Amino acid sequence: xxxxxxxxxxxxxxxxxxxxxxxxxxxxxxxxxxxxxxxxxxxxxxxxxxxxxxxxxxxxxxxxxxxxxxxxxxxxxxxxxxxxxxxxxxxxxxxxxxxxxxxxxxxxxxxxxxxxxxxxxxxxxxxxxxxxxxxxxxxxxxxxxxxxxxxxxxxxxxxxxxxxxxxxxxxxxxxxxxxxxxxxxxxxxxxxxxxxxxxxxxxxxxxxxxxxxxxxxxxxxxxxxxxxxxxxxxxxxxxxxxxxxxxxxxxxxxxxxxxxxxxxxxxxxxxxxxxxxxxxxxxxxxxxxxxxxxxxxxxxxxxxxxxxxxxxxxxxxxxxxxxxxxxxxxxxxxxxxxxx
Numbered sequence: 001x002x003x004x005x006x007x008x009x010x011x012x013x014x015x016x017x018x019x020x021x022x023x024x025x026x027x028x029x030x031x032x033x034x035x036x037x038x039x040x041x042x043x044x045x046x047x048x049x050x051x052x053x054x055x056x057x058x059x060x061x062x063x064x065x066x067x068x069x070x071x072x073x074x075x076x077x078x079x080x081x082x083x084x085x086x087x088x089x090x091x092x093x094x095x096x097x098x099x100x101x102x103x104x105x106x107x108x109x110x111x112x113x114x115x116x117x118x119x120x121x122x123x124x125x126x127x128x129x130x131x132x133x134x135x136x137x138x139x140x141x142x143x144x145x146x147x148x149x150x151x152x153x154x155x156x157x158x159x160x161x162x163x164x165x166x167x168x169x170x171x172x173x174x175x176x177x178x179x180x181x182x183x184x185x186x187x188x189x190x191x192x193x194x195x196x197x198x199x200x201x202x203x204x205x206x207x208x209x210x211x212x213x214x215x216x217x218x219x220x221x222x223x224x225x226x227x228x229x230x231x232x233x234x235x236x237x238x239x240x241x242x243x244x245x246x247x248x249x250x251x252x253x254x255x256x257x258x259x260x261x262x263x264x265x266x267x268x269x270x271x272x273x274x275x276x277x278x279x280x281x282x283x284x285x286x287x288x289x290x291x292x293x294x295x296x297x298x299x300x301x302x303x304x305x306x307x308x309x310x311x312x313x314x315x316x317x318x319x320x321x322x323x324x325x326x327x328x329x330x331x332x333x334x335x336x337x338x339x340x
Contacts, residue, residue, distance in 0.1 A: 027067055030057040031076060038092035044141045047088040083153055085146035097150075100140060104133055104147055105178060121166055125237050126179045128157065130170030148173060155222045155299060158229040165237060174235055176224040179242040199272040203282050204309060207263040208293070209322050211304045219300055220259040226292035227257070233288070249285055263308075263322070 033053055037045070047064075054064045068079040068090060078091040091097050118132040128148070137144035151157040157173040210216060224245055228235050236246045236254065244258040253270040266289065268282050286307065293305050308322035 023070075026058050027070070030054060030059055030067060031071060033057060034077065034092055043091060043093040043096035045090045045092055047090065050090050080150065080153065083146070083149050085143060085149045089142065089146070100137070100142065100147060101151070104136055104151075105175070117166075118168065122175065122178050123180045125165070125240060126174050126176050127160075127166070127237070128173040128175045128178070129166070129168045130172070131168050134170075151175065155225050155295065158225045160228065160235065174225065174228050176228075176242075176245065177218075177221040179240065179245075181242040200269050201272050201278050203268040203278065206266040206268075206282075206286065207260075207308045207310065207322060208266070208289075208305050209263050209308045209324070214262055215259055215264060216300050216303050219296055219303065220257075220264055222296045222299060223264065223289075223292055224257065226295040227289060230288060230292065249281075253281055253285070255285060 030053060033056070034045075034050075037053070050068070051061055051064060054061070054067065059067060065081060068077060069081065071077045072079045075094060078094050078097060079089075080086040115132065115135065118129055121127050121129065122132065133144050133148055137147060140147070148157060152159065152173070156177055157175045160172050160174045210219075227233050227247060232250055233255075234248045234251070236248055239246060242259075244256055247255045247257065249255055249268075253268055256265075256267040256269075258265040258267070266286070268285055270278065270281065290307075297303065306324050308324045311321050311323045314321070
């Protein structure tokens with residue numbers, strides 16, 4: 001069919017003009033030699049070894065980092081030159097690294113009583129302890145800390161100060177993607193009647209809404225990690241689940257971040273006798289969360305986020321919908337639905 005032949009030629013012309021990258025012949029030779037080495041069962045190489053391969057392929061030492069970064073972008077080899085613990089390491093089989101990360105983030109050896117409590121801590125609180133990852137990865141070719149540093153670089157883990165809710169020593173990381181989903185059978189805990197009740201202010205729920213009309217996979221957990229590493233925030237581990245994480249802001253206000261299918265809800269509460277005006281506090285919190293969102297954008301290109309309220313002015317017969325606003329609206333004016 002002449003029409004299909006024309007389409008085929010157009011696609012071929014587009015692909016060859018836009019996706020073909022000129023590559024020096026010495027770089028191609030380097031890739032072939034490296035692939036032969038990994039086929040021999042060597043998934044990890046030291047940088048000093050790679051320098052020897054590059055020299056044999058007539059690639060100067062000054063260009064080796066550029067060659068590795070080039071093939072890293074193509075997914076042929078993995079070389080994380082910006083992570084100190086991985087800078088001198090080249091992973092020749094990317095799937096090998098995926099398998100090792102999976103080993104760290106799955107309950108391997110859960111039945112082992114020596115590790116059971118630490119796995120539960122990871123599942124129920126999202127806390128990864130140094131003693132756990134050191135033991136799980138004790139036979140790894142890579143240093144265990146290097147794999148955890150990689151998770152941190154991927155914005156999947158964040159170092160935290162000691163939580164003092166367990167007896168284990170060493171480093172601690174908050175890994176939100178490891179949190180259990182809340183059980184349907186869970187009964188909300190009632191407050192202790194012996195404790196004095198403190199009057200609180202509750203802000204109108206803010207929502208992060210997406211151009212995709214759903215929460216992109218991986219966005220919520222990365223947002224939690226980005227927020228948690230801001231020094232103004234501290235994760236509260238007393239009540240935490242995969243769908244809702246509560247975070248303290250400047251040790252006074254509390255923010256509940258909840259993932260819904262089509263949005264991420266931000267609910268701010270604080271003692272009624274707070275020092276700063278409540279609307280201003282909500283605005284400051286939103287500004288810092290928006291800064292965290294910018295960090296997440298690096299991992300999810302093409303995603304855009306806006307802030308909104310659920311409309312409460314339209315008729316109940318109208319399906320629920322969002323009313324977008326900007327951060328200045330929180331302190332200067334009211335938000336009105338365009339449908340009014």
